[in-house]
Amino acid sequence: MTARIAVVGGGPAGLMAAERLLAQGLEVDIYDAMPSLGRKFLMAGKSGLNLTHGEPLAAFLGRFGDAGEALDPSLRSFDAPAVRGWADELGIETFVGSSGRVFPVNFKAAPLLRAWLHRLRGAGARIHVRHKWTGWSGDGGLCFETPVGAVQHGSDATVLALGGGSWPRLGSDGAWMPVLAKAGARIVALKPSNCGFDIDWSDHFSARFAGQPVKSVVLSFGDTHVEGEFVATGSGIEGSAVYTLSAALRDAISSAGAAMLTLDLAPDRSAARLEAELAKPRGKKSMATHLRRVTGLTGVKAGLLREVTDARTFADPRMLALQIKSLPLRLTATRPIEEAISSAGGVALDAIDANYMLIARPGVFCAGEMLDWEAPTGGYLLSACFATGRAAGDGAARWLALDRA
Ligand SMILES: Cc1cc2nc3c(=O)[nH]c(=O)nc-3n(C[C@H](O)[C@H](O)[C@H](O)COP(=O)(O)OP(=O)(O)OC[C@H]3O[C@@H](n4cnc5c(N)ncnc54)[C@H](O)[C@@H]3O)c2cc1C
Structure with missing residues (x-):
């Protein structure tokens, strides 16, 4: 049979x-x-x-x-x-x-x-x-x-x-x-697995930028660097570049309670070049206009920079250039498994x-x-x-x- x-x-x-x-x-x-x-x-x-x-x-x-x-x-x-x-x-x-x-x-x-x-x-x-x-x-x-x-x-x-x-x-x-x-x-x-993460955004950031794609950035965690894009959500971040790092980020959060992801917001410019451009006199222009003109950072990228940068760093071209090249984002939790691409x-x-x-x-x-x-x-x-x-x-x-x- x-x-x-x-x-x-x-x-x-x-x-x-x-x-x-x-x-x-x-x-x-x-x-x-x-x-x-x-x-x-x-x-x-x-x-x-x-x-x-x-x-x-x-x-x-x-x-x-x-x-x-x-x-x-x-x-x-x-x-x-x-x-x-x-x-x-x-x-x-x-x-x-x-x-x-x-x-x-x-x-x-x-x-x-x-x-x-x-x-x-x-x-x-x-x-x-x-x-x-x-x-x-x-x-x-x-x-x-x-x-x-x-x-x-x-x-x-x-x-x-x-x-x-x-x-x-x-x-x-x-x-x-x-x-x-x-x-x-x-x-x-x-x-x-292949999941999003929570970040404690300010109300201003999430109201203004939730759902916006952040394109042409490099995400780094430990020795791993991923070039690509992700999406800023109301509660944190998700999207392909984040998913690539998600297993390591998830495991770090589970053992240390949080994980620090860094973002290069301007991968095509060196810190030295950014510093030189930021140091140019801005005259009567607002800081937002100056930043846009000399670095090209606008919209959600400028929003991210403002979200995690204090006034002292903003006032110092060298520190600001380093911040643009290595912006720290503190991830506090994975999004629930129900929302993940896989497990x-x-x-x-x-x-x-x-x-x-x-x-x-x-x-x-x-x-x-x-x-x-x-x-x-x-x-x-x-x-x-x-x-x-x-x-x-x-x-x-x-x-x-x-x-x-
Ligand atoms: C939004 C989204 C996009 C994705 N895009 C991609 C992509 O582009 N490329 C890629 O490689 N992967 C992608 N994936 C992942 C991929 O779809 C899954 O890895 C894949 O479907 C898993 O296949 P599987 O057969 O193991 O399980 P599933 O596809 O989950 O199938 C399992 C089946 O078992 C049934 N089942 C479960 N429990 C029981 C039970 N007790 N009794 C009877 N039946 C049961 C379920 O109803 C289901 O039909 C994506 C996933 C999601 C959520």
């Missing part, structure tokens, strides 16, 4: 696992708590659907920090060219942007998801929405809450791809954590074997963001979800073949 596999979680990781299982002739049921699949994937499409990154593999693997070694085989076997080839087979043309990021040419997720689900259904996948997995029954059946009450389904193997903890309204709420901890798997608490934490990588199978629960495989890894934005998140989903699907098929041989 053909083995029957349950894939629980219909995001990119679960769908990729299902695809591999179906390709090996297995029967696949996909269960998801939500009324439709891939909601976070569709949300990722709202910002352009950055599918992967075209940089050399060594740099790519380096984005995963300590988890890079464990994820290496799966990321290597489904690298950026493979992701692009896969999208192409689904009729979705992609391109590599100037930053190396890879997007569909139409920047949309819906056509890709539609084509993918169509192909999965065609290959025999049975899709069960509004099925929230709650754990195992005494005889090992999968328990679900559904609109018609509690139901149970059996399976010969199970792939869990339940996502992390960000944006829970899209389906991934981390409710699986106590279930897997009880099953004996080591679980690391979920933390926001860190989840099933510890030492709780799974090379097939992505839970050591504590043979026959149960895990993939995607529910595993304890994190990476910056840039296509790395989806890439790792695809790659680990693929590896878990292959792992489950391999395990079944051995188990049933």
Whole structure:
């Protein structure tokens, strides 16, 4: 009899696992708590659907920090060219942007998801929405809450791809954590990743500048410098350059209570040049006009400078130049996980074997963001979800073949 596999979680990781299982002739049921699949994937499409990154593999693997070694085989076997080839087979043309990021040419997720689900259904996948997995029954059946009450389904193997903890309204709420901890798997608490931060702005600053982009700056924390842009929010900062530093900032706040981020507001000018320009006589011009004329700093950049600079520094061209090149911003907290792009934490990588199978629960495989890894934005998140989903699907098929041989 053909083995029957349950894939629980219909995001990119679960769908990729299902695809591999179906390709090996297995029967696949996909269960998801939500009324439709891939909601976070569709949300990722709202910002352009950055599918992967075209940089050399060594740099790519380096984005995963300590988890890079464990994820290496799966990321290597489904690298950026493979992701692009896969999208192409689904009729979705992609391109590599100037930053190396890879997007569909139409920047949309819906056509890709539609084509993918169509192909999965065609290959025999049975899709069960509004099925929230709650754990195992005494005889090992999968328990679900559904609109018609509690139901149970059996399976010969199970792939869990339940996502992390960000944006829970899209389906991934981390409710699986106590279930897997009880099953004996080591679980690391979920933390926001690629998240914004709180800063104690003055009422004046937040009323005047909330929502404004701060472009062409360099953000520094420790030895890491990131050139790019971010957004000043009513409660602090968010956006791509901030996300790149967010893991280190989050960990610093958690151990020291706050983190000091510095901003170079004028990366194309040296401190010496700024000092010389600021020292020019300003005559009857206001300080704001003088600053704009000699440094080009206006709007939110000038607002940031004023927000954290005292009068004595403003009056001294040398000190002001140094302040423009290294403006300190004190971050007091991460924004809540509900607002983060992704999460860190989840099933510890030492709780799974090379097939992505839970050591504590043979026959149960895990993939995607529910595993304890994190990476910056840039296509790395989806890439790792695809790659680990693929590896878990292959792992489950391999395990079944051995188990049933
Ligand atoms: C606003 C936003 C933009 C993003 N943009 C990008 C981007 O451009 N590039 C990129 O690489 N990444 C991006 N990401 C991150 C990326 O979308 C996620 O990393 C990815 O979707 C995670 O895939 P996953 O399959 O592991 O989990 P998910 O996509 O979260 O899917 C998990 C599925 O499991 C289901 N589920 C959860 N618990 C249960 C349960 N108990 N029972 C049954 N079903 C359950 C959920 O309903 C969900 O459908 C973005 C994220 C956000 C929030």
